[in-house]
Amino acid sequence: MLRAMSIMNLSEPSHGDIGGERKNLTPCTIVIFGASGDLTARKLIPALYQLFKEKQMPADFRVVGFARREKTDASWRQELRTALDQFSRTKPVDDKVWLAFAEKLFYCQGDLTDDVAYKKLETQLTTFGSAPLRENLLFYLAISPSQFGEVVEQIHRSGLLNKEGVGWQRIVVEKPFGHDLASAQALNRELTRYAHEQQVYRIDHYLGKETVQNILMFRFSNSIFERLWNRESVDHVQITVSEKIGVGDRGGYYEEAGALRDMVQNHMLQVLSLIAMEPPVSLEAEAVRDEKVKLLKSIRELTPADVARQVVRGQYFAGSVGGQMRPGYRQEVKVNPDSNVETYVALKLLIDNWRWSGVPFYLRTGKNLPMSASEVRIQFRPTPNVLFAAQCGSHLDANALTLRLQPNEGISLRFNGKVPGTTIGVRPVRMHFSYDAEFGAYTPEAYERLLLEAIAGDATLFIRRDEVETAWQIADAIRTGWDGKPLTNREFYAAGTWGPIAADDLLAQLGHTWHEPQVIK
Numbered sequence: 001m002l003r004a005m006s007i008m009n010l011s012e013p014s015h016g017d018i019g020g021e022r023k024n025l026t027p028c029t030i031v032i033f034g035a036s037g038d039l040t041a042r043k044l045i046p047a048l049y050q051l052f053k054e055k056q057m058p059a060d061f062r063v064v065g066f067a068r069r070e071k072t073d074a075s076w077r078q079e080l081r082t083a084l085d086q087f088s089r090t091k092p093v094d095d096k097v098w099l100a101f102a103e104k105l106f107y108c109q110g111d112l113t114d115d116v117a118y119k120k121l122e123t124q125l126t127t128f129g130s131a132p133l134r135e136n137l138l139f140y141l142a143i144s145p146s147q148f149g150e151v152v153e154q155i156h157r158s159g160l161l162n163k164e165g166v167g168w169q170r171i172v173v174e175k176p177f178g179h180d181l182a183s184a185q186a187l188n189r190e191l192t193r194y195a196h197e198q199q200v201y202r203i204d205h206y207l208g209k210e211t212v213q214n215i216l217m218f219r220f221s222n223s224i225f226e227r228l229w230n231r232e233s234v235d236h237v238q239i240t241v242s243e244k245i246g247v248g249d250r251g252g253y254y255e256e257a258g259a260l261r262d263m264v265q266n267h268m269l270q271v272l273s274l275i276a277m278e279p280p281v282s283l284e285a286e287a288v289r290d291e292k293v294k295l296l297k298s299i300r301e302l303t304p305a306d307v308a309r310q311v312v313r314g315q316y317f318a319g320s321v322g323g324q325m326r327p328g329y330r331q332e333v334k335v336n337p338d339s340n341v342e343t344y345v346a347l348k349l350l351i352d353n354w355r356w357s358g359v360p361f362y363l364r365t366g367k368n369l370p371m372s373a374s375e376v377r378i379q380f381r382p383t384p385n386v387l388f389a390a391q392c393g394s395h396l397d398a399n400a401l402t403l404r405l406q407p408n409e410g411i412s413l414r415f416n417g418k419v420p421g422t423t424i425g426v427r428p429v430r431m432h433f434s435y436d437a438e439f440g441a442y443t444p445e446a447y448e449r450l451l452l453e454a455i456a457g458d459a460t461l462f463i464r465r466d467e468v469e470t471a472w473q474i475a476d477a478i479r480t481g482w483d484g485k486p487l488t489n490r491e492f493y494a495a496g497t498w499g500p501i502a503a504d505d506l507l508a509q510l511g512h513t514w515h516e517p518q519v520i521k
Contacts, residue, residue: 025058025455026168027132029125033112033151034142035065035076039174041083043205044142047447050089052101056452062128066108066121076107089445112147118158125160135167138454141174148173149190156194163196172201172454175266177463179256180479181472188465201454202463206267208446211409211435213461215274215376216288218403218411225401228380229355235398236360236512238377239271242369246316246326246495247343251334258341260313263365265475269296270463271405272349272363275376276356285459289467296470300350307481309509312502314344315487316368319495326368326495340487343367346503347478362507364514368495373517374405397428400515410434 030048032040051057065076081102084093108124110117125134137160141148152171155161161169171191178184191200206212219226228234241263247254254262273292280287302310317328330337344366351361380399400414413431453461490502498516507513 025452026136027058027060027130028136028138028168028455029062029064029128029133030138030140030451030455031064031066031121032140032142033066035107036067036069036071037142039142040065041080042087043445043447044140044451045080046084046087046089047445047451049084049093049098049101050445050448051452052104053090053094053097056448058455060130060133061455062104062106062133064106064108064121064124066110066117068109068111070109071107073105073107077102077105080105112143112151112154115154115157118154118160121155122158122160132167137161137167137169138172139170140172145173145176145178145187148187149193152191152194161194161199163194163199168199168457169195170199170201170454170457171195172203174203176257176261177202177266177468178472179261181469181476184468184472188468192465197465198459200465201459202468203450203454204266204270204463205446205450207270207461207463208448208450209405210444210449211403211405212271212274213449215271215403219275220279229378231355231357231359233380234356234359235379235381236362236510237275238362238379238515239268239275239364239375240377240514240517241268241271241365241374242372242498242517243365243367244321244369244372246321246368247329247332247335249333251332254343255335255339255341259343259345259365259367260475260478264345264347264363265471266463268363268365269471269474271374271376272361273467275378276351276361278353278355283460285462288460289464293464293466293470295351295353296467296474298351298353298356299474300352302474302477302481304481307478310349310506311347311478311481312345312491312500312506313342313482313487314346314366314491314493314500314503315339315341316343316366316495317492319368319497321368321370321496328495329367342487344493344499344503346499346506348506360510360512362512362514364499364503366493366499369498370496371517373407375517376403376405377401377515378403379512379515404517408434409436 032044034040045063048057048063071079081093081098084098085091106124108117108121110120125137128134139151139155139161141151143151152161161171173191178187219229270292273295277291277295280291300306315329316326318331319326329335329341329343330339335341344364346362346364349361349363351357351359378401380401382398397414402412402414404410404412411433414428415431450461453459488502490505491500493500498514504514
């Protein structure tokens, strides 16, 4: 995984090439429900076009867009070409490649609640010639989660989705996977009523990022670090996902979600599980996902009293971000002027297993912070307070390893070096590895990799049912602890700062401080 995905020679057969392992891909049809939506135009079609351009797609495939609006194949293709000109990862769009790709795009008009529309879809699939194009079906549900259950039932009733039978059928669903444990369980029951769990691919685009996947490669292929990856060497771990933007026009959504549901329950707990999980017995999907679930289940349960001590929420008020004035959250569009919804969360989690007993894991995320960055900092235990520590005092820094997930993806090792001269002076220095400098241009977008994995039937980068439900148990415990409690003065922060004072208080309990992401050039 630490190398760039290779681009195959034109004479080679079409395969997926993931981390050096080529996967044979069978011909198939991809059906996108919600074909007129923003996700399709901005992410899905650009990703499929890029895969086609790089000869990563199966030797034969079709894409069928299903939506309510009246369109022809030609008009839908033209819409997508316009979107591709704007959102394609590589510009300009190659006209020759586009024309070949467009020939594989088809449109099916219909309402998601209309039985006849699904029969129409079934009839359209029968015109695709070869049996694999009719029987190997990837259904991408780029629609509201409230519609998942009905769509899955409809495609089953139309004979397009079966738990057993010829070919293969898979369902890809976008987050959010519910808004609490009960709703997530209900959604999972709906999805698995007509499909096996192995046919359901819950997508979290964060897991498609190259550097997130490289966490496993870094950990388990480098003995010098894996031997330090435990309570004996690690003092604490910090995971930061900061966003420079505010809620913008998503105020209505944020009033329902908040930072806990939007970021912590999914993205951040996924990164935590990869950082802290035990080595899987193999790289097979279920082996990796088993270890992630075991890790999440090892997180110490939070009581309301624990939440008061270990979890901080925050909300931004008006301030300057990069020289630009930003309104406070309560002044944003579609936000309650008395809202207590959190735009920032910081928490301390403890993992009750042999490897991590006693090591605090600090997670934080927020809107309107000074910069957008995602990184993991492994802070190692300091040296004994003798020799250089006694002489150099505060200048002797603890060693740290930082995995920058985005932007400027890379890995930095921080250690102490002697300042040249006749006296003993010390200064922390950094050794930095940059993915871009080492491997060059080609890093696939998250949706490119995730779509390719779904077509290949590899569920490693997708979230299993018990993962979703375990993560919601953690989030629900935090919300229970917050229930009925207004934000305090120490939980508000100015836009353009690194968060509320209460977040600093959280780390100060054990003598720790936050380490802010640095601009890497």
